[in-house]
Amino acid sequence: MGRISLATVDVPLTGFAGIVGEERVSTDPAARTLYAIDGMMPSLVVYARTEEEVAAVLKFAAERNLAVIPCRNATKLGIGNRPRRYDIALSVKEMNQVWHYEPADLTVSVEPGIKLGDFEHFLSRQSLWIPLDPPGGAKSSLGGIVATNAAGPLRLRYGAPRDMVLGLKVATTEGKVIKTGGRVVKNVAGYDLAKLITGSYGTLGVIVEISLKLFPLPGRRATWVLRTSSLDVARDFRRRILDSPLSPMRMVLLDAGAASLSRGDLELHQGDELEIWVEFGGSERVIQRCLETVRDLARAAGASEEVLDDLSATRGWDLISDFGSTRLEDSPQSVTVKAALPIDSGEEFLQFTHNQCEKHALRAASFIQNGVGVAHICLVPKDSSPVSSAFIQELRERAISLGGSLILERSPLEIKKEMDVWGPVGDDFMVMQKLKKLWDPKGILSPGRFVGGL
Numbered sequence: 001m002g003r004i005s006l007a008t009v010d011v012p013l014t015g016f017a018g019i020v021g022e023e024r025v026s027t028d029p030a031a032r033t034l035y036a037i038d039g040m041m042p043s044l045v046v047y048a049r050t051e052e053e054v055a056a057v058l059k060f061a062a063e064r065n066l067a068v069i070p071c072r073n074a075t076k077l078g079i080g081n082r083p084r085r086y087d088i089a090l091s092v093k094e095m096n097q098v099w100h101y102e103p104a105d106l107t108v109s110v111e112p113g114i115k116l117g118d119f120e121h122f123l124s125r126q127s128l129w130i131p132l133d134p135p136g137g138a139k140s141s142l143g144g145i146v147a148t149n150a151a152g153p154l155r156l157r158y159g160a161p162r163d164m165v166l167g168l169k170v171a172t173t174e175g176k177v178i179k180t181g182g183r184v185v186k187n188v189a190g191y192d193l194a195k196l197i198t199g200s201y202g203t204l205g206v207i208v209e210i211s212l213k214l215f216p217l218p219g220r221r222a223t224w225v226l227r228t229s230s231l232d233v234a235r236d237f238r239r240r241i242l243d244s245p246l247s248p249m250r251m252v253l254l255d256a257g258a259a260s261l262s263r264g265d266l267e268l269h270q271g272d273e274l275e276i277w278v279e280f281g282g283s284e285r286v287i288q289r290c291l292e293t294v295r296d297l298a299r300a301a302g303a304s305e306e307v308l309d310d311l312s313a314t315r316g317w318d319l320i321s322d323f324g325s326t327r328l329e330d331s332p333q334s335v336t337v338k339a340a341l342p343i344d345s346g347e348e349f350l351q352f353t354h355n356q357c358e359k360h361a362l363r364a365a366s367f368i369q370n371g372v373g374v375a376h377i378c379l380v381p382k383d384s385s386p387v388s389s390a391f392i393q394e395l396r397e398r399a400i401s402l403g404g405s406l407i408l409e410r411s412p413l414e415i416k417k418e419m420d421v422w423g424p425v426g427d428d429f430m431v432m433q434k435l436k437k438l439w440d441p442k443g444i445l446s447p448g449r450f451v452g453g454l
Contacts, residue, residue, distance in 0.1 A: 012060075012064060013025055015060050019046075019056045019057055019060060020047060020057065024046065024047040025044055025045070025047075026044060026045045026046075027043075032045060032089070035089035037077050037078070037086060038078075038082040038413045038416060039082075040082065040083055040086045041086070042087060042088055042089040043087050043088070044087075045088075045089045045091055046089070046091065047091045047093065048091070049094045049095060050095070051095075051171060051177050051209065054171040054177075054206050055176060055208075056175060058090075058171055058205075058444075059174060061088055061444055062173040062174075062441075062442050065442055065444065066087040066444060067083065067084070067085040067088065067444050067445075067446075067447050068088045068089075068206075068444055068445055069088070069202060069445075070090045070143070070202045070207075070445075071090065072091060072092050072093050072112070072141035072143055073139050073141055073144070075139060075140045075144060076135075076140070076144045076147070076148045076150065079148060079201075079409055079410065080421060080446070080449035081421050081422070081453065082413065082416050082448070082449075083446065083447055084453075090206065091113075092113040092141070092143055092206070093113045095111040095113040095143075095208065096114040097111045097114070098119075098122060100211070103126040103128060103214075106128070106214040107211065107213060107214060108123075108211070109209055109210065111143075111208070111209060111210075112141060112142055112144075112206075112207045112209070113141055113142075114141065115138065115140065116132065116134070116136075116137070116145065117139065118138075119142060124217065127216060127217045128214045128215065128217060129215060129217050130164065130212060131154045132145060132151065132152070132164075133151075133154045133321040134151055134152050135321060135409075136150070136322060137321060143207050143210070146161050146165060146198050146207055147198070147199070147201060147207055148199060148201055149162050152250075152369075153250035153317070153320065153369050154249060154250050155250075155374070156248060156250050156371040156372055157250065158215065161198055161199075162198045162199060164213045165194050165198050165210060165211070165213075166194070167181025167210075168193075168194045168207055168209065168210055169207070169208045169209035170197055170204075170205035171208050172205045173440050173445065177208060180192070181193070181194040196435070200450070201446060201449060201450050202445060202446045203436060203440065203446045203450045204436065204440060205445070218281025218282055219281075219282060219283050219284070221281045221310075222279065222281075222287045222290070222291070222313075223277060223278070223279045223307070223308045223317070224279075224291075224307055225277055225306055225307075226275065226278070226294075226303040226304065226305045227276075227303060227304050228274050228301075228303040229272040229273055229274060230302070231351055232347075233301050233302045233303050234274050234276055234303075234347055235344075235347045236301045237276055237297060237303055238251070238253070238370045238371070240301055241371075242343075244293060245293075246293055247280075248278050250277075250278070250279050250317070250369075250371075251276065251370060252320060252368060252370065253274065253275075253350070253367065253370045254274065254275045254366070254367045255273075255274060255365065255366045256270055256274070257269060257270060257364055257366065258323060258365040258367040258378075261320075261323045262275075262316045262319050262323070263316070263319075264319060270364075276370075277316070277320070278294065279313070279317070291307070323367070323378065331380050332412065333380070333381050333386050334378060334379065334380045334381075334410075335378070335379045335392065335408070335411040335412070336376065336379070336408075336410045336411070337377050337379070337396075337407065337408055338374065338376050338406070338409050339374070339375040339399040339404055339406040340399075340404050340406075341402055341404035342373055342403050342404060343370070343371065345373070346370050347368075347370075348402065349368075349399060349402060350366055352395075353366060353377055354366075360388075361381070361382045362382060363381075363382055364380070365378040365380070373404070376409075386415075387411070388415075389418040389419045392406075396423055406423060409421075420452075422450070422452070425451055425452040429451065429452050432452070432454060
């Protein structure tokens with residue numbers, strides 16, 4: 001890490017060094033570039049090791065009105081508006097311990113810097129897991145996942161991080177560490193602050209410990225892929241699955257572009273072909289019963305079906321969950337949006353998106369978590385012309401007309417300058433403003449990044 005030099009930046013480096021140690025405050029350009037957001041680099045990176053250090057760093061920064069953005073692996077930093085200012089990247093990468101692990105009670109408490117992949121490997125020794133498949137995949141930190149409430153297709157069966165968090169410890173700008181919730185599954189008393197902090201994108205406090213509900217690993221898992229060229233058939237099958245006694249772990253509808261990415265193809269295919277991926281877990285007997293039922297439902301809906309081998313299924317689901325990030329790395333002009341829709345409107349929104357893409361010379365890779373109504377659209381220009389903010393606004397207005405909403409997840413900076421990535425504020429925005437003022441009076445935590453510029 002870079003050596004501390006008061007001549008290099010005009011922030012009180014010696015103060016942060018007094019909290020975490022000189023060797024854990026960096027002005028190194030490589031470290032700062034890692035945590036850059038929309039072209040803005042922090043003046044320095046502070047690496048905290050304990051919850052006390054995090055709280056002390058926040059208090060010191062607040063006293064000097066320095067803007068702080070918490071981070072770890074940077075898998076979620078691209079989400080949100082461009083910061084109004086950005087002085088300190090507060091890294092929790094060294095906070096990666098597991099505490100209070102109770103396999104028999106299906107609970108655990110962990111620090112925020114542990115990566116999802118490492119955590120899953122640890123839990124698998126006791127045949128347990130945390131059923132999350134967020135964007136960023138195995139390299140995502142648990143702190144980032146909880147701070148953004150990031151969920152993937154497994155949300156259908158298990159819910160989002162907000163449903164799995166039992167309690168949190170949070171460092172505040174007053175230099176305090178507050179505890180909300182607990183470490184047991186049945187722990188409801190008063191207002192659940194853990195649910196408030198989960199999904200607040202680091203704007204209220206910095207998560208320093210997470211207590212989670214765990215789940216037994218399924219004995220066996222199997223994935224079916226159904227193919228059709230008709231959205232009506234896809235809609236019919238989705239309804240049949242949701243109305244059946246089956247309880248899929250995850251289910252998605254892929255267009256031709258997303259289907260090609262799920263196979264690892266470099267070329268983004270286009271066309272009318274659709275794929276529905278559905279995964280079940282359980283005993284061999286349960287899997288066999290699901291196989292028979294899915295075949296009957298596919299036949300009734302008019303779709304062909306096949307069972308994937310385990311390796312292809314695992315690889316495919318990983319690519320599906322994180323396909324937007326992968327595509328953006330390959331094409332800097334790409335844009336990803338996420339729409340939250342009524343479940344029965346997903347296919348209609350997909351059709352509208354494809355129609356508009358044809359008019360605007362865009363290619364699309366889209367997948368819909370068609371059991372929960374969440375649509376992910378990756379837009380790629382066919383030529384050198386960028387995706388326009390006007391086009392994204394068309395998609396947003398359509399989502400709103402269907403009773404949903406749309407956010408801009410990742411895009412070039414030029415688009416973010418022209419529109420709020422979160423869209424119109426809701427009726428609860430005044431409450432959100434009051435909570436922000438209460439938790440972060442000086443507005444130093446991720447300033448401007450969240451809804452309405454919070």
